[in-house]
Amino acid sequence: MGDGTLHRYFLNNGDKRIHKWLHFFDIYERHFERFRGKSPVIVEIGVKWGGSLQMWKDYFGPGCKVVGIDINPDCARHAEDAIEILIGSQDDPAVIEQVFERYPQVDIVIDDGSHIMEHMIATFEMMYHRVQPNGVYLVEDTHTCYWEVFGGGLRREGTFMEFTKHKLDELNAVHTREALPVTEFTRSTDYIACYDSVVVFERRPQGRRRALVTHGM
Numbered sequence: 001m002g003d004g005t006l007h008r009y010f011l012n013n014g015d016k017r018i019h020k021w022l023h024f025f026d027i028y029e030r031h032f033e034r035f036r037g038k039s040p041v042i043v044e045i046g047v048k049w050g051g052s053l054q055m056w057k058d059y060f061g062p063g064c065k066v067v068g069i070d071i072n073p074d075c076a077r078h079a080e081d082a083i084e085i086l087i088g089s090q091d092d093p094a095v096i097e098q099v100f101e102r103y104p105q106v107d108i109v110i111d112d113g114s115h116i117m118e119h120m121i122a123t124f125e126m127m128y129h130r131v132q133p134n135g136v137y138l139v140e141d142t143h144t145c146y147w148e149v150f151g152g153g154l155r156r157e158g159t160f161m162e163f164t165k166h167k168l169d170e171l172n173a174v175h176t177r178e179a180l181p182v183t184e185f186t187r188s189t190d191y192i193a194c195y196d197s198v199v200v201f202e203r204r205p206q207g208r209r210r211a212l213v214t215h216g217m
């Protein structure tokens with residue numbers, strides 16, 4: 001668990017505005033702490049006022065690179081040292097391709113963009129398998145999965161939450177007696193953590209399975 005650095009940064013932020021739910025900070029620190037000081041590449045979809053990009057730059061430290069994607073051309077002004085902005089829609093393959101052309105080794109993706117169901121899924125499908133083998137893919141504001149205006153609805157097929165539920169089965173495909181094929185996702189995903197309004201996918205190659213019986217004589 002983190003030491004509250006991000007929490008403090010957010011609460012004391014006197015610079016560009018940041019828009020986050022307070023309970024997200026424990027989640028960020030739990031999943032992101034191991035990247036601090038390791039020069040990671042972070043992609044955040046949804047720049048708005050630019051404050052969150054500055055927060056990541058401060059949190060991950062010297063050598064990190066923060067790439068912001070936003071559909072609003074005004075967001076280009078938030079580029080600065082170690083922060084690059086790409087303008088375009090998160091569901092546009094050309095935009096996503098540009099990210100990986102420039103940064104083949106992406107460690108963390110944070111989807112805080114449109115929160116529209118089709119966009120969240122399209123972006124995940126384009127990016128997830130290209131994130132580093134020990135990387136993290138975090139989708140926030142997933143409460144929109146229950147809101148009609150974003151294309152959501154309780155247990156409605158096509159929402160990011162239902163997509164995630166299918167991914168839980170895919171993660172366990174090895175055990176389904178071939179009912180589900182073992183996919184690249186199966187092989188490369190360690191776990192999925194579902195929180196209030198946030199889903200986190202932790203990448204790590206699945207290990208060799210050995211069920212042992214041990215006993216002490």
Ligand SMILES: C[S@@+](CC[C@H](N)C(=O)[O-])C[C@H]1O[C@@H](n2cnc3c(N)ncnc32)[C@H](O)[C@@H]1O
Nearest residue numbers: 018019046048052070071072089090112113114
């Ligand atoms: C919730 S705000 C981002 C807040 C910012 N990450 C923060 O924490 O302060 C959402 C942003 O997503 C952008 N956006 C909306 N639709 C988008 C799309 N299709 N592709 C990329 N960005 C989009 C909006 O312009 C807006 O700036």
